Amino acid sequence: VTAAPVPDHVIDDLAARLGPSSVLRPEDGLDAYDLPARPVPGTGRGRALCVARPRSTAEVREVLSWARRHRVRVVPQGANTGLVGASTPPPDQRVAVLSTELLAGPPTVDPVDRTVVAGAGTRLSALDAALAPYGLWLPIDLAADPTVGGMVATNTGGARMIRHGDVRRHVLGVEAVLADDAVTVVEDLSTLRKDNAGLDLAHLFVGSAGALGIITKVALDLDRRPRARATALVATADPGHRLTVLFEAHLGEHLSALEAMSAEAVSMASEARGLRVPFAGGPPPLTMLVEASTTAAGGPGVADLEALLAGAVEAATSDGLAADAVLAPPGEAWALRHALTEGLRRHGQVLGFDVSVPRRELGPFRAEVRAAVAHWVPRAVVADFGHWGDGGIHCNVVLPATDPASEDERRRIREIVYGAVAARNGSFSAEHGIGPLNADLWEQHTPDGARALSRRLKDLMDPLGVLGHPGLPYGEPVSG
Amino acid sequence: VTAAPVPDHVIDDLAARLGPSSVLRPEDGLDAYDLPARPVPGTGRGRALCVARPRSTAEVREVLSWARRHRVRVVPQGANTGLVGASTPPPDQRVAVLSTELLAGPPTVDPVDRTVVAGAGTRLSALDAALAPYGLWLPIDLAADPTVGGMVATNTGGARMIRHGDVRRHVLGVEAVLADDAVTVVEDLSTLRKDNAGLDLAHLFVGSAGALGIITKVALDLDRRPRARATALVATADPGHRLTVLFEAHLGEHLSALEAMSAEAVSMASEARGLRVPFAGGPPPLTMLVEASTTAAGGPGVADLEALLAGAVEAATSDGLAADAVLAPPGEAWALRHALTEGLRRHGQVLGFDVSVPRRELGPFRAEVRAAVAHWVPRAVVADFGHWGDGGIHCNVVLPATDPASEDERRRIREIVYGAVAARNGSFSAEHGIGPLNADLWEQHTPDGARALSRRLKDLMDPLGVLGHPGLPYGEPVSG
Numbered sequence: 001v002t003a004a005p006v007p008d009h010v011i012d013d014l015a016a017r018l019g020p021s022s023v024l025r026p027e028d029g030l031d032a033y034d035l036p037a038r039p040v041p042g043t044g045r046g047r048a049l050c051v052a053r054p055r056s057t058a059e060v061r062e063v064l065s066w067a068r069r070h071r072v073r074v075v076p077q078g079a080n081t082g083l084v085g086a087s088t089p090p091p092d093q094r095v096a097v098l099s100t101e102l103l104a105g106p107p108t109v110d111p112v113d114r115t116v117v118a119g120a121g122t123r124l125s126a127l128d129a130a131l132a133p134y135g136l137w138l139p140i141d142l143a144a145d146p147t148v149g150g151m152v153a154t155n156t157g158g159a160r161m162i163r164h165g166d167v168r169r170h171v172l173g174v175e176a177v178l179a180d181d182a183v184t185v186v187e188d189l190s191t192l193r194k195d196n197a198g199l200d201l202a203h204l205f206v207g208s209a210g211a212l213g214i215i216t217k218v219a220l221d222l223d224r225r226p227r228a229r230a231t232a233l234v235a236t237a238d239p240g241h242r243l244t245v246l247f248e249a250h251l252g253e254h255l256s257a258l259e260a261m262s263a264e265a266v267s268m269a270s271e272a273r274g275l276r277v278p279f280a281g282g283p284p285p286l287t288m289l290v291e292a293s294t295t296a297a298g299g300p301g302v303a304d305l306e307a308l309l310a311g312a313v314e315a316a317t318s319d320g321l322a323a324d325a326v327l328a329p330p331g332e333a334w335a336l337r338h339a340l341t342e343g344l345r346r347h348g349q350v351l352g353f354d355v356s357v358p359r360r361e362l363g364p365f366r367a368e369v370r371a372a373v374a375h376w377v378p379r380a381v382v383a384d385f386g387h388w389g390d391g392g393i394h395c396n397v398v399l400p401a402t403d404p405a406s407e408d409e410r411r412r413i414r415e416i417v418y419g420a421v422a423a424r425n426g427s428f429s430a431e432h433g434i435g436p437l438n439a440d441l442w443e444q445h446t447p448d449g450a451r452a453l454s455r456r457l458k459d460l461m462d463p464l465g466v467l468g469h470p471g472l473p474y475g476e477p478v479s480g
Numbered sequence: 481v482t483a484a485p486v487p488d489h490v491i492d493d494l495a496a497r498l499g500p501s502s503v504l505r506p507e508d509g510l511d512a513y514d515l516p517a518r519p520v521p522g523t524g525r526g527r528a529l530c531v532a533r534p535r536s537t538a539e540v541r542e543v544l545s546w547a548r549r550h551r552v553r554v555v556p557q558g559a560n561t562g563l564v565g566a567s568t569p570p571p572d573q574r575v576a577v578l579s580t581e582l583l584a585g586p587p588t589v590d591p592v593d594r595t596v597v598a599g600a601g602t603r604l605s606a607l608d609a610a611l612a613p614y615g616l617w618l619p620i621d622l623a624a625d626p627t628v629g630g631m632v633a634t635n636t637g638g639a640r641m642i643r644h645g646d647v648r649r650h651v652l653g654v655e656a657v658l659a660d661d662a663v664t665v666v667e668d669l670s671t672l673r674k675d676n677a678g679l680d681l682a683h684l685f686v687g688s689a690g691a692l693g694i695i696t697k698v699a700l701d702l703d704r705r706p707r708a709r710a711t712a713l714v715a716t717a718d719p720g721h722r723l724t725v726l727f728e729a730h731l732g733e734h735l736s737a738l739e740a741m742s743a744e745a746v747s748m749a750s751e752a753r754g755l756r757v758p759f760a761g762g763p764p765p766l767t768m769l770v771e772a773s774t775t776a777a778g779g780p781g782v783a784d785l786e787a788l789l790a791g792a793v794e795a796a797t798s799d800g801l802a803a804d805a806v807l808a809p810p811g812e813a814w815a816l817r818h819a820l821t822e823g824l825r826r827h828g829q830v831l832g833f834d835v836s837v838p839r840r841e842l843g844p845f846r847a848e849v850r851a852a853v854a855h856w857v858p859r860a861v862v863a864d865f866g867h868w869g870d871g872g873i874h875c876n877v878v879l880p881a882t883d884p885a886s887e888d889e890r891r892r893i894r895e896i897v898y899g900a901v902a903a904r905n906g907s908f909s910a911e912h913g914i915g916p917l918n919a920d921l922w923e924q925h926t927p928d929g930a931r932a933l934s935r936r937l938k939d940l941m942d943p944l945g946v947l948g949h950p951g952l953p954y955g956e957p958v959s960g
Contacts, residue, residue, distance in 0.1 A: 112725060112838070113839050113840065155676050178933070190905065195907040196910065197907050199934045200686065203686070204679075224729070249704070252774055434676070447666075447667040452664055457940070
């Protein structure tokens with residue numbers, strides 16, 4: 001559907017409401033908003049009608065009033081680092097971008113309560129800089145630098161979730177603006193931890209992908225920064241879940257990451273980035289990154305944590321689960337882990353799938369996907385890695401850049417992966433959330449009652465359907 | 481409002497749908513359902529039209545279809561241990577009780593994933609018995625034995641929240657039945673930790689007090705049981721937040737409880753229950769219970785945890801925050817803490833307030849309440865205790881049983897406490913949730929936008945208003 005063109009006076013009306021400097025038009029150059037900040041296969045250049053950059057909650061209300069009045073759909077955008085296409089405007093519809101980048105004043109830190117209230121447009125890096133002097137952090141470890149509003153709308157997970165949880169676990173409150181008739185401001189910014197005084201509306205917006213309201217401010221529960229860390233890289237054949245259970249039992253509350261990297265992923269990354277593989281025989285079938293950490297000033301030091309890790313590895317070795325292991329400095333171990341995505345990209349065409357399965361299914365899932373891909377697309381290489389401790393797998397299938405997948409092969413690989421996920425009651429979107437790139441999977445895999453209620457919530461909170469990417473699965477697109 | 485009497489055929493219709501043995505009538509004796517399981521000041525004997533005891537999700541749908549058809553309001557009831565009156569029927573309205581007690585088959589434990597799916601009627605004690613053989617637990621420490629459905633509907637907190645979080649943090653999924661036109665079953669029972677495949681509807685029901693739907697099943701994230709624990713009792717003048725910050729920094733991830741008990745509360749409890757006060761000079765102004773624990777098989781033992789505690793106490797003493805301290809066996813320390821509620825009750829009339837404030841306000845809040853109560857109702861004693869580490873206070877005001885508070889004095893004390901809470905952006909319901917006993921406070925203290933959205937959610941999910949206690953603040957009561 002190509003939408004009717006939008007007359008200039010519509011954008012003029014927005015400029016009149018916000019002030020002309022707060023509205024960017026195509027002739028100003030909108031690349032930063034039209035192009036995803038990270039390459040997202042399946043999403044190309046979008047084309048925004050215009051970009052609204054409100055500076056306050058009141059101005060967000062103005063933008064939504066304007067959108068309702070002119071029936072223009074608004075895509076909220078933070079850092080545009082999302083990986084399912086939800087933050088980038090489509091190329092061919094009358095869609096405006098609401099950028100939260102100016103909703104980013106200095107965060108209000110309460111060091112006694114370990115809480116912060118931050119504008120939605122605050123970058124994770126800026127938040128971290130504000131928290132570090134207090135010895136606090138938001139313990140979400142990511143390959144990108146998103147805004148806190150985007151993180152809440154996506155419910156980001158990351159590599160330290162096994163100890164610290166996802167974004168939802170840290171959300172104490174949200175302020176959001178609805179696109180309903182009253183353009184309601186829902187204010188639920190309490191920073192109290194013990195607070196059960198009514199429905200907790202903040203959680204409605206966690207993972208909502210911008211479909212229910214524009215998040216303007218967020219109140220977050222923080223953790224203390226670690227005082228000591230130690231990491232080990234453990235070489236293993238695929239141990240299924242047994243190594244996970246062993247490390248959890250041995251390390252207990254100290255276990256702060258349990259990541260796995262396939263031989264294929266490690267090879268590509270070390271080749272592309274010149275990183276050293278720490279095992280003499282080259283990368284083993286799986287390299288596990290295990291981190292132990294402490295926030296206790298009176299607790300274990302680095303040497304104690306290393307001894308704890310060594311004890312866990314010894315137990316794993318004597319159970320036949322670990323073939324080799326090295327204590328690596330955390331910087332070196334994480335450099336390898338963080339090099340994987342870029343390493344794969346340099347190697348060829350990457351078909352990426354962000355999925356999860358119950359932990360006991362990790363081994364069978366990998367075996368099934370590998371066998372099926374080898375059978376149907378023999379030149380493709382499965383180079384998977386991910387958050388083993390939480391059942392999360394970045395199941396990447398890599399093809400030569402010179403001989404990429406045909407449409408048919410892409411479809412086949414997609415079917416293999418999502419079929420294997422569905423057969424195990426896994427999730428087709430473990431941490432990237434929902435957007436136009438996986439809306440069809442939501443339709444297929446969400447139970448009827450949950451689908452119906454999701455649509456009705458969307459309709460209640462955004463009755464004209466002006467909010468969020470038009471490719472989101474909730475509700476009908478606005479008629480232009 | 482006294483409702484029109486309900487003809488017998490209405491209850492006959494319910495019996496026809498569920499089978500007669502699943503419906504109890506007043507002549508069967510309904511004390512177990514009409515009376516709260518714990519004394520709740522302000523709530524007396526209710527009077528249920530009848531009690532429906534469905535055995536399955538399909539039967540819950542039958543009950544709600546029946547309620548819609550006959551416009552009978554249904555109060556969901558688990559163990560009836562709630563403290564704000566939401567689970568007990570009112571005495572004078574046409575209200576049926578839906579007891580979840582038969583929705584309690586054996587829980588499905590996944591020891592590899594550390595998850596469980598349990599029927600809503602499963603008691604916490606039964607759940608614990610099913611989890612213990614696997615070394616797992618739901619780490620919610622309470623003075624009651626509620627059902628898991630009730631715990632989710634209330635978002636219970638308890639005494640180990642500082643380390644383990646509230647019930648919400650452990651909710652992975654919920655199955656619930658709505659009272660909407662289709663009597664929709666919302667099924668969101670995935671046990672995956674990494675799962676962001678759409679709106680997370682489960683969280684809508686957490687803390688909903690039965691107003692949005694009947695929770696039939698719950699999927700929970702579990703923790704490993706502690707392998708070692710140590711507790712200290714620390715004598716202190718009111719240190720405000722400084723002791724909390726010190727203990728958090730020193731003990732880090734090992735800190736699993738930080739409770740405080742006023743001298744008044746300890747005296748009443750030790751008198752009523754013959755418990756030993758561990759300090760030579762009698763109870764100090766505040767006794768802090770500090771617990772350190774570990775789940776790590778390779779981690780610290782009891783002696784290490786005791787040394788960790790001793791180090792923290794030493795630091796507190798040299799900072800002038802602690803006057804005395806003893807390492808007490810966990811059983812003894814917790815026996816004192818758990819004796820407080822009953823101790824107060826034996827002492828006299830207890831006016832209880834379940835509130836929270838930012839941690840830096842704990843000291844000023846207590847000082848203000850004590851001064852005002854002493855001024856206005858000099859014979860009343862403030863005997864407070866609670867979850868200091870999370871800002872939670874059970875602010876109890878105790879009067880002689882022989883000379884209880886007049887209506888005027890009750891109103892005055894309520895104003896003092898809630899006024900001091902509101903002035904500090906605290907919560908009037910920290911962990912007991914919402915019910916007829918505090919609905920007026922919800923009206924007063926909830927921002928407009930949040931109130932409006934709460935009402936509209938209620939209306940969307942229960943358009944006839946047949947669900948939940950009629951004294952809940954959302955929506956209008958059903959017209960009988």
